[in-house]
Amino acid sequence: MSANKHGMPRAAKVLLGLVAAVAIVVALFDWNWLRGPVESYLAEKSHREVRIGHLGVDNIFTLEPTIRIRDVRIENAPWADKRPFMVAKEAAFTVSIRSLWDEKTVVSKLTLVDADLDMERQEDGLRNWRLRTPDYRGPGKVKVESLEARNTTIRFVRRDVKLDMTATASPAFARGDSPSDTDHPVRVQFKGEFSGAAFEGDVDTATVLTFLDTGRSFPIRGNAKAGKSRIAVDGTIADLFDPSAIDGRIHLSGASLGDLHPLLRAKLPASLPYDFKAHVTQTAENTSFAELVGKIGKSDLTGELALVRGKSKPTLKAALKSKYVDLDDIGPLIGRPQKKAAAPARASAADPGDAPTEAQDGKGAPKRLFSDHAFDGARMKKLDAHVSLEATQFHTAKWPTLQSLRVTADLSDGVLKLDPVDAGVAGGHIAGQLTVDGNAKPLAVHAKLHVKDVRIEQLLAGLSNKAKGSGPLQGELDLKARGNSLAAIAASASGPAEIDLTAGGISNLVDAGIGLNAGKAIRLLITGDQIIAVNNAKVAFDFDKGHGTSKAIELDTEQTHTEGTGKIDLGSETFDVVLTPHPKKPGILRLHSSIRVHGPIREPKITLAKNP
Numbered sequence: 001m002s003a004n005k006h007g008m009p010r011a012a013k014v015l016l017g018l019v020a021a022v023a024i025v026v027a028l029f030d031w032n033w034l035r036g037p038v039e040s041y042l043a044e045k046s047h048r049e050v051r052i053g054h055l056g057v058d059n060i061f062t063l064e065p066t067i068r069i070r071d072v073r074i075e076n077a078p079w080a081d082k083r084p085f086m087v088a089k090e091a092a093f094t095v096s097i098r099s100l101w102d103e104k105t106v107v108s109k110l111t112l113v114d115a116d117l118d119m120e121r122q123e124d125g126l127r128n129w130r131l132r133t134p135d136y137r138g139p140g141k142v143k144v145e146s147l148e149a150r151n152t153t154i155r156f157v158r159r160d161v162k163l164d165m166t167a168t169a170s171p172a173f174a175r176g177d178s179p180s181d182t183d184h185p186v187r188v189q190f191k192g193e194f195s196g197a198a199f200e201g202d203v204d205t206a207t208v209l210t211f212l213d214t215g216r217s218f219p220i221r222g223n224a225k226a227g228k229s230r231i232a233v234d235g236t237i238a239d240l241f242d243p244s245a246i247d248g249r250i251h252l253s254g255a256s257l258g259d260l261h262p263l264l265r266a267k268l269p270a271s272l273p274y275d276f277k278a279h280v281t282q283t284a285e286n287t288s289f290a291e292l293v294g295k296i297g298k299s300d301l302t303g304e305l306a307l308v309r310g311k312s313k314p315t316l317k318a319a320l321k322s323k324y325v326d327l328d329d330i331g332p333l334i335g336r337p338q339k340k341a342a343a344p345a346r347a348s349a350a351d352p353g354d355a356p357t358e359a360q361d362g363k364g365a366p367k368r369l370f371s372d373h374a375f376d377g378a379r380m381k382k383l384d385a386h387v388s389l390e391a392t393q394f395h396t397a398k399w400p401t402l403q404s405l406r407v408t409a410d411l412s413d414g415v416l417k418l419d420p421v422d423a424g425v426a427g428g429h430i431a432g433q434l435t436v437d438g439n440a441k442p443l444a445v446h447a448k449l450h451v452k453d454v455r456i457e458q459l460l461a462g463l464s465n466k467a468k469g470s471g472p473l474q475g476e477l478d479l480k481a482r483g484n485s486l487a488a489i490a491a492s493a494s495g496p497a498e499i500d501l502t503a504g505g506i507s508n509l510v511d512a513g514i515g516l517n518a519g520k521a522i523r524l525l526i527t528g529d530q531i532i533a534v535n536n537a538k539v540a541f542d543f544d545k546g547h548g549t550s551k552a553i554e555l556d557t558e559q560t561h562t563e564g565t566g567k568i569d570l571g572s573e574t575f576d577v578v579l580t581p582h583p584k585k586p587g588i589l590r591l592h593s594s595i596r597v598h599g600p601i602r603e604p605k606i607t608l609a610k611n612p
Contacts, residue, residue, distance in 0.1 A: 031056050046131040048075040048085070058092075064108055068092045077128040080120045085128055088115035088152075099143075107144045109208070112152045120157040146210045149186075165192030172204045183219050190224075194262035199226035203233070211241045220248070226262040229254030235280070246282035251275075257296075272297035272329055285309060292320075297329030316385040316411075325405070327396035367602060369573050370486040377414065377484070380438030385411040394424070401426040401459055414438035428454035428472060442484045451475035456504060471504015471534060479543060491546040491571030498551075501537035533558050546570040553577065559584055566597075573601050 035055040042050045053071025069091050076085040092111040099106035120128045125137035149169040157164045172187035184204035191200035201224025210216045215238055223232040235248010254260065258270035276294035280287070288306035295301070303320035387409045394405040404424030410417045415437050422431040432449035453472040460469060477497045483489035535556040541548035546569065553564035561584065566577030576598040599605040 042074075042131050046074075046077075046134050048077070048131075050074050050131075063097045064094050065097070066092050066094045066109075074131070076118060077120075077126075077134065079122070079126070080128045081118065083118050084116070086115065086117050088117070089113050091115065104141055104143045107142060109146045109148065110144050111148045111150075112154075113150045115149070115152040115154075117152070117154045118157075119155065121159065123160040125160075143212060145212055145214050146208050146216070148208045162195045163192065165190060165194075184221055188222075194226075197226055197259070197262040199224060199262040201225060201231075210239050212239055213242075213244075214239055215244050217245055217247070227255070227259050229256075229259045229262075231260070243282055244284060246280055246287070248280060249277070250280050251277045297326060299325045299329040301325075310384075313381075314383045316383055316387065318385075318387040318389075320387070320389045322389070322391040324393045325391040325395065327394075327398075368487070369601060370490045370570075372485045372487040374484050375443060377438035377441070377443050380411060380416060380436075381414040383411070384413070385409065401461075403427075426454045426456075426458035428452055430454065432477075440482065442482050442488065445479075445481045445483070445489050447477065447479050447481075449477045451477070451499060456501065469505060469534070471501050473499055473501055475499035487571075490573075493543050493546055493570055496540070496542055496551075497548070498538070498540040501534055504534040504537070541568060543568075543570070550577070553579070555579075568601075574599060575601055575604070 032055050035052050038055060039050050039052055051071075051073045052069050054069065056068045058066040058068060070089065072086055072088045072091055073084055074086045076083060090111070090113040092109075093107050094109040094111075096106040096108055118128070126135070127137075130136055151170055153166065153168045155164075155166045167188055167190040169186055169188050172184055184206070186207055187202060187204050189200075189202040191198070193199070201222060203220050203222025203224075205220045205222075206218040209218055217236040217238040219236050221234045223230065225231075230251075230253045232251040233248055235246065235250075237243055237248070238245040252260070253275040255273050256270050257268040257274055260268055274294070274296040276292070276296075278289040278292040278294075280289055282288075286306055286308040288304070290304055292305060293302050299322065301320055301322050303318065305318040305320070306316075308315045308317065389405065389407050389409075391405045394402055396402055402423060402425055406420070406422040407418050408420060410419070415435065418434040420431060421434055422429055429452050430449055431452070432447070434449075435446045437444040451473055453474070455470070456473055457470040459473075475498050477495075479493045479495040479497065481489040481493040483492050535558065537555045538552050540551040540553075542551055548568035548570070550564065550566045553566060555562040560581050562579050562581045564577055564579040566575060568575040576596070578594050578596050580594040596607045597604050598607075
């Protein structure tokens with residue numbers, strides 16, 4: 001092989017010359033010569049009229065050349081709406097050469113100028129933007145990573161999810177901002193319907209919006225509404241269709257969380273009116289809500305919340321505080337149904353409002369203590385969590401003496417531990433630990449609780465406007481159970497439970513009633529009642545699979561000593577207790593009998609029994 005004086009082979013020089021010649025030809029090639037064949041090819045494949053005024057290619061010697069077409073008009077699919085699929089002054093597609101050999105061709109940037117675009121998808125997956133394979137219903141073959149739209153309107157329809165949305169991009173001169181606002185030069189106005197619910201809004205944003213897999217953030221500031229629901233955002237986001245990064249403030253408000261579904265991908269439960277603000281950040285590893293301030297109904301909430309995405313499952317971390325929580329307000333968020341409005345006072349017998357409600361379990365039956373709502377243990381395995389909640393005031397209509405709540409919850413591998421859990425009840429506290437094992441079938445529960453200084457007068461406040469008794473209750477409870485509902489758990493509970501009153505008082509009239517001293521009761525009704533000291537009071541039961549047998553039942557006052565025996569059935573929520581009084585002083589008109597208290601726990605019957 002011959003070489004020149006510099007040592008380069010003559011063949012190499014020829015090859016370089018050919019490459020240079022080809023490059024010059026390509027550089028000078030008029031791509032517009034291919035406009036006619038491209039029009040004919042696309043029209044034949046799509047069975048539509050296709051017109052292109054000009055065709056060109058920029059950056060031909062790079063790995064991402066740009067195909068640029070001008071004065072474009074493409075008719076719509078026969079089954080789509082009677083409007084053109086595309087009319088544009090210019091459309092440019094920057095294509096990744098590397099992706100041509102992959103399953104999906106990547107359009108790294110789509111540019112539309114003075115364009116109207118109608119994109120429609122049928123329920124069966126048929127898409128009107130597929131020109132070469134119009135009948136293909138499979139997964140997408142092209143991925144658009146970013147969009148630059150100038151004076152452009154895009155309509156997007158998905159009939160499988162009942163979405164019909166139209167968005168228009170134009171120069172932004174909004175909210176007092178000058179036209180020189182380089183961070184938000186474009187305004188996007190949108191409106192539409194999602195599952196029959198109308199929505200609309202507008203945002204100021206950047207010239208280029210990223211959609212998928214770019215990791216490039218762009219600014220976004222604006223608001224949207226659907227009915228009475230409102231959402232306002234101000235920050236940055238990367239990849240709008242599948243966000244890889246978010247950093248900004250968000251404000252949500254409305255009449256019900258359930259009305260947010262046109263604005264958010266998640267479907268939330270119905271709720272009372274709400275208002276939430278937070279600083280939201282999202283990365284590949286976690287999503288966090290800092291400076292959270294919210295209100296739903298009368299309940300408020302502040303704190304921090306984060307969701308960390310692990311390799312196998314996510315972890316929820318939260319530190320929350322509240323000045324006031326009403327369980328009826330937050331019930332829908334934790335799986336309880338929303339509280340229904342009261343039935344009209346004059347409803348007819350056939351009115352659905354007369355049907356049995358939670359207050360009745362059949363004809364004439366009293367309201368149950370324990371709900372039979374089933375828990376799903378499998379849901380406990382879908383994430384781990386570490387959550388702390390401190391509610392200064394906690395209210396629930398079902399347990400009116402519950403006053404506050406402080407709890408730290410750890411959920412790991414399907415096992416939930418509440419340690420500590422501290423409920424303020426009737427001026428005192430019920431505190432301890434609670435463990436729920438979601439791996440067991442049915443669920444395994446272990447509750448170890450301590451009762452401290454719970455005031456008996458507050459517990460009995462709802463029974464009568466007259467004093468019944470007073471003093472602090474102390475106690476211990478250590479129960480294990482299995483079940484998938486509170487009712488099933490109670491029906492299987494085993495272990496000891498004990499309550500003591502060591503320094504308190506009791507109505508003298510009540511003491512006379514317990515002692516069956518009619519003479520004393522008549523005298524007190526005339527002279528007036530008063531509180532007398534309680535020397536000691538104790539109730540202790542041992543439970544075995546929901547059946548409790550008394551170890552001790554006693555009440556000792558300065559005038560009467562009462563002993564008792566009894567049984568409790570937590571499954572049927574009934575009990576049967578016999579109290580035998582022993583007066584410390586003789587009295588006239590005293591009955592030598594015992595008192596039997598029995599029947600449903602909520603509606604017991606009181607009768608006299610022969611003195612054992």
